[in-house]
Amino acid sequence: MKSSATSSARPTGSDGPARSTSGRLRRRPQLSEEVAAHLREQIMTAALRPGDYVRMDETAERLGVSVTPVREALLTLRGEGMVNLAPHRGYIVAELSRTDVEDLFWLQGEIAVKLALRTADAITAEQIADLEWHNQQLRSALASGDGSQVASAEFEFHRVHNLIASGGKLAWFLLSATRYTPARLYATDPEWGEVAVDSHAKLIDAYRAGDRAQVVEQTRRQFVDGAARLTRHLAGTGIWDEHS
Structure with a gap:
């Protein structure tokens, strides 16, 4: 990536992942990756703040996708240490220092x-x-x-x-x-x-x-x-x- 702060981040549009004019994600083969990219950007800009819950149903509705790619995206982000899973409560945004x-x-x-x-x-x-x-x-x-x-x-x-x-x-x-x-x-x-x-x-x-x-x-x-x-x-x- 390159020699700049954003240069290796794949340019999927000014709002992160590819979107329709309604602001929802378009359906694509790697949709869970697109959802993960969207959530990463939200977390890294504090649009989603440490301690916030990431509700699968709400996120799916907002992005215009099914719950499945959101669930897959959150599993990916959990593996990256960006969210934590609270038993019986859901996914919570991890601390960012x-x-x-x-x-x-x-x-x-x-x-x-x-x-x-x-x-x-x-x-x-x-x-x-x-x-x-x-x-x-x-x-x-x-x-x-x-x-x-x-x-x-x-x-x-x-x-x-x-x-x-x-x-x-x-x-x-x-x-x-x-x-x-x-x-x-x-x-x-x-x-x-x-x-x-x-x-x-x-x-x-x-x-x-x-x-x-x-x-x-x-x-x-x-x-x-x-x-x-x-x-x-x-x-x-x-x-x-x-x-x-």
Whole structure:
């Protein structure tokens, strides 16, 4: 994923998973994965707060799906430690600490740096031009103000970037880690977009110049920025007030 906070999160639209115009999830083969992605974003932005119950019937009704994919999604999230099962009471959103956020972005950054350094060893002039084109697509998407387009353009930049590194397993681990970063939160933040485009441009310049130190700096830059933005957002929701 890439060298940014949201870059490996699959861009399923500005509201997370694919939706119809009514706001409900469209029926798809991997529907439980779509439901899990929606709930992850809700939890990571504190739309669902620690201690909240996730009611299967209510969630299914809200998303326009049956209870089965919701149940499967909650089992997945329980395995990830995002929800807990209270016997005879249902699923409860687990605690989300500042350290959790820090660790999440640290892990993403470490993997992304290794991928970026591999890219630095392999990238060609043609591939540099391709990255520049994709960064321009991101710039255009930001100008449109369409969060879905922004998420897609960011994803494509980093997908192309990671293909150059030929690190399939590392890219998969990064994709897995970035499932926990709320793409919509970033894609609808113009200031984040400015940082992303500028960081991409400087990363490309570093590849062109063979400046490995700058490759590392620009790769880490977006993760540091992403962690700070998510931490500020969560602090603003008050979920950590009683622990301050």
